[in-house]
Amino acid sequence: MSGDLTNRKTWIDYLGEEDLAFVKRFVLASGSLKEMAKGYGISYPTVRLRLDRLIEKIKVVEDHQIVSPFERMARAQYAEGKIDIHTLKLLLEAHREELENRHETPDRK
Numbered sequence: 001m002s003g004d005l006t007n008r009k010t011w012i013d014y015l016g017e018e019d020l021a022f023v024k025r026f027v028l029a030s031g032s033l034k035e036m037a038k039g040y041g042i043s044y045p046t047v048r049l050r051l052d053r054l055i056e057k058i059k060v061v062e063d064h065q066i067v068s069p070f071e072r073m074a075r076a077q078y079a080e081g082k083i084d085i086h087t088l089k090l091l092l093e094a095h096r097e098e099l100e101n102r103h104e105t106p107d108r109k
Helices: 017-028 033-040 044-062 069-079 085-104
Strands: none
Touching: 017 033, 017 044, 033 044, 044 069, 069 085
């Protein structure tokens, strides 16, 4: 295996302790959202929303077309519901502009 692939982060590397605990409980509950809701003491729709956000986060970090670590992290934050779509778009646009400006500005020594 090349060094490039061994140093590459996988989807699980982007999960925090809460996400990992959720995945563990999900597996131990044999994928039963009803049991998960009971165990957490919350409603089924709340567990479903949490699972949907986790699924979206995994999809984002597994999207190999996203090469920028910044973009991957920003999209993961959006998938988790930590930032709204307007904020995501503003951040990505500012990031793209910064990258374009770096390529247009000659290096000064």
